[in-house]
Amino acid sequence: MTRYIVNIPSVEEASVFSARIQKMPFDVDLHSGRTVIDAKSVLGVIYFGVGRNAFLEAHTDRKADQEMLEEAVRDYLVQDDQMARVI
Secondary structure (H helix, E strand, C coil): CEEEEEECCCHHHHHHHHHHHHCCCCCEEEEECCEEEECCCHHHHHHHCCCCEEEEEECCCCHHHHHHHHHHHHHHECCHHHHHHEC
16 A cells, blocks of 8 residues: 545636546545545545545555556655645
8 A cells, every 4th residue: 555645726627637537547645534435536636625635545465556657647746845724
């Protein structure tokens, strides 16, 4: 399992983000606290809340899968100095 911190800034970007995640051949979740949603669900991503940091968790240990996911979500990855605001 691989974990990243992401931030989806708007409803429009939630659609783009989810479309990119849907191409992944493995399960991907967004979670914060006790809330976990399927990152491939546009409605789930919008419901989860745009504009806030969340954990993105990929259910794969394959290096090629991790690289493919990183490429797909690089626009949404949170930099180290922004990580303190994970809710």
